[in-house]
Amino acid sequence: xxxxxxxxRAARTAPPGPPRRATFRLLKQLFTDRLALMGDxxxxxxxxxxxxxxxxxMYLVNHPDVAxxxxxxxxxxxxxxxxxQEARRALGDGLLTSDGExxxxxxxxxxxAFQPKRISRQAGIVAxxxxxxxxxxxxxxxxxxxxxxMTGLTLGVLxxxxxxxxxxxxxxxxxxxxxxxxQAMFEAVTLSMVPQWVPLKKQLEFRTARDDLRRIxxxxxxxxxxxxxxxxxxxxxxxxxxxxxxxxSRERMRDELITLLLAxxxxxxxxxxxxxxxxxxxxxxxxxxxxxxVEVLGDRLPEHEDLRRLTYTVAVVEEVMRxxxxxxxxxxxxxxxxxxxxxxxxxxxxVVVVPYTLHRxxxxxxxxxxxxxxxxxxxxxxxxxxxxxxxxxxxxxxxxSLGVMEAVFVLATAARDLELRKVPGKVVEPEAMLSLRVxxxxxxxxxxxxxxxxxxxx
Numbered sequence: 001x002x003x004x005x006x007x008x009r010a011a012r013t014a015p016p017g018p019p020r021r022a023t024f025r026l027l028k029q030l031f032t033d034r035l036a037l038m039g040d041x042x043x044x045x046x047x048x049x050x051x052x053x054x055x056x057x058m059y060l061v062n063h064p065d066v067a068x069x070x071x072x073x074x075x076x077x078x079x080x081x082x083x084x085q086e087a088r089r090a091l092g093d094g095l096l097t098s099d100g101e102x103x104x105x106x107x108x109x110x111x112x113a114f115q116p117k118r119i120s121r122q123a124g125i126v127a128x129x130x131x132x133x134x135x136x137x138x139x140x141x142x143x144x145x146x147x148x149x150m151t152g153l154t155l156g157v158l159x160x161x162x163x164x165x166x167x168x169x170x171x172x173x174x175x176x177x178x179x180x181x182x183q184a185m186f187e188a189v190t191l192s193m194v195p196q197w198v199p200l201k202k203q204l205e206f207r208t209a210r211d212d213l214r215r216i217x218x219x220x221x222x223x224x225x226x227x228x229x230x231x232x233x234x235x236x237x238x239x240x241x242x243x244x245x246x247x248x249s250r251e252r253m254r255d256e257l258i259t260l261l262l263a264x265x266x267x268x269x270x271x272x273x274x275x276x277x278x279x280x281x282x283x284x285x286x287x288x289x290x291x292x293x294v295e296v297l298g299d300r301l302p303e304h305e306d307l308r309r310l311t312y313t314v315a316v317v318e319e320v321m322r323x324x325x326x327x328x329x330x331x332x333x334x335x336x337x338x339x340x341x342x343x344x345x346x347x348x349x350x351v352v353v354v355p356y357t358l359h360r361x362x363x364x365x366x367x368x369x370x371x372x373x374x375x376x377x378x379x380x381x382x383x384x385x386x387x388x389x390x391x392x393x394x395x396x397x398x399x400x401s402l403g404v405m406e407a408v409f410v411l412a413t414a415a416r417d418l419e420l421r422k423v424p425g426k427v428v429e430p431e432a433m434l435s436l437r438v439x440x441x442x443x444x445x446x447x448x449x450x451x452x453x454x455x456x457x458x
Contacts, residue, residue, distance in 0.1 A: 013342075013343055013344060014050050014343060014344065015045070015046075015048040015049055015050040015059060015341070015343040016045040016046060016049065016050070017041065017045055017049045017050035017051050017052065018041060018044075018045070018051060018052075020052065023052075023053060023054070026051060026053050027053060027054075030053065030189045031189055034189075034432040035328070035356060035430060035432050037051075038060060038329070038352075038354045038356060038357050039356070039357050039360070041060060042060065042062040042354070042357040046062075047061070047062045047063035047066060047341055047361075048060070048061060048062070048063070048066055048340060048341040048342075048343050049062070050343075056350065057349060057350070058082075058349075058350045058351075058352055059340070059343075059345055059349055059350065059351045059352065060352050060354055060357075061340065061341075061351065061352065061353040061354065061358075062354055062357045062358050062361060063341060063358070063361070064358070064361075064364065064382075064383045064384070064385035064386040065341070065385070066340050066341040066353075067353045067358060067385045067388065067392065068384075068385040068392070068393075069340055069341075070332060070340060070351055070353055071330065071353060071385075071388070071391065071392040071393035071395070072385075072392055072393035072394070074338060075393045075394050075395070076335075077334060077335050077336055077338055078332035078333065078334060078335070078351060079099040079100075079332065079333050079335060080096075080097055080098075080099055080331065080332065080333070081331030081332045081333040081350050081351070081352070082188050082331045082333075082350050082352070089183070089184075089196075089206075089210065091180070091255060091258055091259045091262065092251065092252075092254070092255030092258070092259075093252070093255050094106070094255040094256050094258060094259025094260070095107060095110070095256060095259050095260070095263075095398070096259045096262070096263055097259070106256060107398070109238055109239065109242040110235050110238055110239070110256070110260075110398070111398065112233065112238065113162055113233060113234055113235045113238060114162075114398050114399060114401070114402070116401060118233060119161075119401045119402050119405065120304040122160075122161040122402070123302070123303055123304035123405065123409075124301075124303075125157070125160050125161055126157055126161065126402075126405060126406050126409055127301040127302050127303070127409055127413075128301070129153060129156050129157050129160070130153070130301075130302070130406075130409045130410050130413050131301055131413065133149065133152075133153045133410070134413050134414055134417055134418060136149070137149065137414070137418060137420075137446050138417065138418060138446060138448055140446050143423050143443040143444060143445050144443070144444060144445075144446060145441050145442070145443055146272075146273060146276055146420065146441075146442045146443070146444045147269065147273045147437070147438060147441050147442050148174070148441070150268075150269040150272040150273055150410075151174040151265060151269045152168075152174075153269070153272075153406075153410070154264070154265035154266075154268045154269045154272075154406065155167045155170070155173055155174070155261070155265045156168060157265075157402075157406055158260070158261065158264040158265050161402065162234055162235045162236075162260065162264060162399075162402075163220065163234055163235055163236045163257075163260075164229055164232065164234040164236065164237070165220055165223065165224070165236060167261075170216050172212050172216075173213075173216065173261060173265075174265075175209070176208075176209035176210075176212045176213050177209070177213075177261070177262050177265075177266060178209075179202075179205045179206050179208070179209035180206065180209055180210065180213070180262070181433040181434045181435070182202055182205070182206070182433065183202055183203065183205075183206035183209075184433075184434060185433050185434065186202055213258045213261070214254060214258070216261075217253075217254040217257040217258050217261075218250070218254060220236060220257060221236070221240065221250065221253055221254070221257070224236050224237065224240060225240065228240075235256075235260060236257070239253045239256055239257070240253065263397075263399065264399055264402075266326070266434075266435045266437075267326035267327060267397075267403060267435055268326070268403045268406050268407055270324070270326045270435050270436060270437045270438075271317065271320055271321055271324070271326050271403070271407055272407055272410055272411075273437065273438045273442050274320050274323070274324040274436075274438065275316065275317065275320045275407070275411055276414075276420050276442065276444065277422065277428050277438065277442060278320060278323070278371050279316070279411075279415075279420070280420060280421055280422050280444070281371070282371055285316060285371070285373060286415060286419060288312055289312065289313055289316060289411060289412070289415035290415045290416060290419075290449060292310060292311075292312045292313060292412070292415075293310070293313070293412040293413070293415050293416035294416055296309045296310055296412070297412060297413070297416060301413070302408070302409045302412055302413060304405065306408075306412070307404075307405060307408060310408055310412050311377060312373065312377065313408050313411050313412045313415075314376070314404070314408055315373040315374065315375075315376035315377050316373045316411060317404060317407045317408055317411065318373070318375075318376040318387075318389075319371060319372060319373040319375060319376055321389035322359045322365070322375070322387060322389070323359065323360075323369075323371060324356075324430065324436050325355040325356060325359060325388075325389045325436060326389065326435050326436055327355065327389070327390075327391065327397075327434075327435060327436075328354070328355055328356040328432055328435070328436040329352050329353065329354050329355065329356065329432075330352065330353040330354075330355065330388075330391055331350065331351075331352050332350070332351045332352070332353070333348065333349070333350060333351070334346070334347055334348065334349045334351055335347060353388075355388050355389060356432075356436065358385075358386060358387075358388065359386070359387060359389075361386060364382040364383065364386040365382065365386070390403075415449075416449065417448065417449055418446055418447065418448060418449060419446075419447040419448075419449055420444040420445070420446060420447075421444060421445050421447065422442070422443070422444055423443045423444065423445060426442070426443060428442065
């Protein structure tokens with residue numbers, strides 16, 4: 001059969017995927033190895049995969065053209081989905097979890113705080129925080145938990161650049177956000193079938209964490225109300241001004257703040273953790289980073305203009321985010337029937353764009369598992385939607401410029417002055433929660449470098 005009837009029938013066809021008899025194996029992977037669940041099925045069934053687990057079906061997207069359709073061309077049909085829906089219990093209707101007009105209004109409110117000119121003016125603050133971090137690391141004689149240090153750095157930068165506030169006193173923030181992610185993913189993989197009142201350790205920790213985050217957000221608002229910033233351009237000032245003008249509740253401001261605190265620190269901290277792991281695994285990359293940092297920076301702190309000069313450092317950050325995208329999946333729910341990649345997707349379906357597998361697509365990334373920053377120094381690059389570490393379309397990450405600048409400044413300054421090595425015997429594994437983090441931390445030893453010594457790679 002050819003012609004319109006054949007095309008209509010093809011559009012109603014479900015994508016390929018594992019058979020029903022594989023349900024037990026799929027459930028096990030959903031609980032224990034979500035990356036293998038995504039990767040194995042992408043390899044076995046192609047660029048659009050239907051995975052049926054119990055009463056639900058997920059449609060996995062692993063091709064740039066289909067990702068573009070879901071995230072950009074027909075973005076209005078796809079609202080936030082699995083994982084983020086469950087995170088609403090802690091994040092409320094913040095920018096990460098909201099949809100429709102609520103999301104558009106929130107985005108308009110905080111967008112000016114992320115304008116490129118304002119972010120470039122924050123470079124001095126970022127560089128100062130990074131310098132203090134590197135000095136602290138250099139003083140360590142015992143192994144240091146690098147993920148803890150990166151979380152502290154990114155929270156400090158977020159507070160001073162976006163909130164005009166000091167977050168150094170809120171040591172519980174990192175732990176509280178871990179508990180929120182753990183609970184959100186637990187509810188997602190159990191299809192929210194475990195009642196919230198069941199006193200599981202995970203659920204009790206979540207309640208404590210949620211209360212802690214709300215307390216911190218309320219304190220930040222109270223502090224700003226007591227000490228307003230004249231013509232404040234920061235996010236906190238804009239949220240308060242917008243809330244007063246629109247009669248918005250304190251709860252909405254709290255939701256936005258908690259979301260900003262999570263999204264603003266977690267992704268960059270995760271990227272830096274993976275970067276230090278990969279650099280340790282590839283000492284030739286560390287040597288080139290050191291040589292470039294000595295050449296470009298000398299003895300001074302990095303400046304915004306150095307982002308154009310630290311080309312290899314930027315490429316390292318990009319390659320780290322290719323292999324370990326901090327936002328490793330982009331979950332959506334189809335609001336109406338649609339066709340993706342030639343297959344029918346019914347309304348209400350979970351459609352998941354998977355940057356983790358998309359960034360490893362053999363059709364766009366030769367030798368995809370290899371860590372090779374020079375992919376991003378070549379003149380020819382893969383299609384736009386083959387690489388989406390910050391998402392794409394209207395929901396493109398609002399903080400991408402600040403995150404990249406922060407990561408580049410950290411790697412350049414650290415590579416110039418230090419060499420970080422994993423403690424012997426440490427096994428590094430990914431943990432796929434709302435972000436893609438290193439499971440169980442990353443202890444490393446710190447070794448000082450000579451700034452004036454040129455590496456052999458120079």
